[in-house]
Amino acid sequence: xxxxxxxxxxxxxxxxxxxxxxxxxxxxxxxxxxxxxxxxxxxxxxxxxxxxxxxxxxxxxxxxxxxxxxxxxxxxxxxxxxxxxxxxxxxxxxxxxxxxxxxxxxxxxxxxxxxxxxxxxxxxxxxxxxxxxxxxxxxxxxxxxxxxxxxxxxxxxxxxxxx
Numbered sequence: 685x686x687x688x689x690x691x692x693x694x695x696x697x698x699x700x701x702x703x704x705x706x707x708x709x710x711x712x713x714x715x716x717x718x719x720x721x722x723x724x725x726x727x728x729x730x731x732x733x734x735x736x737x738x739x740x741x742x743x744x745x746x747x748x749x750x751x752x753x754x755x756x757x758x759x760x761x762x763x764x765x766x767x768x769x770x771x772x773x774x775x776x777x778x779x780x781x782x783x784x785x786x787x788x789x790x791x792x793x794x795x796x797x798x799x800x801x802x803x804x805x806x807x808x809x810x811x812x813x814x815x816x817x818x819x820x821x822x823x824x825x826x827x828x829x830x831x832x833x834x835x836x837x838x839x840x841x842x843x844x845x846x847x
Contacts, residue, residue, distance in 0.1 A: 687836040691718070694834045709743075716830045718748045718760075729784075741767035748807055750829035756812025758827060762798075762805050791817065819846055 689697070691713035704711055710721040722744040727734060746764035753759070783793045795814050799806040815822050821844030826837040 685838050685840055687834075687838075689834050689836075691832050691834065713832050715832060716750045720746045720748070722746065724766075737766075751806065753811070753824075753827040756810065756824065758809040758811050759799075760807040760809070762807050819844065821845060 695711060707722055707724070707726040708720060709723050710719070712719045723742065724730070724734065724738045724744060725742045727738075730738065744764055744766040746762060748760040748762055751759040751761050786795050787793050792810070792813055795810050797808045797810075799808050811824055811827065815824065821841035822838060823841070824836055824838040826835075828835045
């Protein structure tokens with residue numbers, strides 16, 4: 685099976701027709717990069733450290749660029765700034781609310797992880813784990829993202845169902 689979608693079509697499917705979460709004020713795409721604006725003031729029940737960060741920089745502008753897909757895991761290279769601070773300085777504030785949002789959506793808390801090291805951090809999406817919960821029987825074997833299009837190759841088991 686092959687699915688070829690524009691970024692906008694994929695966003696609509698991922699959100700199940702719902703609007704963006706209030707914390708995400710914009711989500712656009714150009715070529716192989718997704719641009720997002722996050723309003724940290726709209727994070728529900730923020731921890732104390734995040735409330736402090738919000739006072740300094742309420743908005744984060746991020747760019748996520750496709751890196752690779754292997755073994756059911758999608759890696760996106762992240763660059764972001766907030767009031768001139770690089771994303772590495774903000775990760776400690778973002779990770780807790782990110783995990784809480786995933787759990788609230790019924791996903792595993794480690795469905796999305798932030799990997800730091802040399803250079804810009806990687807946002808790692810465990811696509812296979814998400815599909816195991818949301819669409820059992822659907823298996824992605826390849827995923828590419830270029831030119832504003834997402835191309836997914838996969839297989840569907842007879843047991844496929846949407847959760």
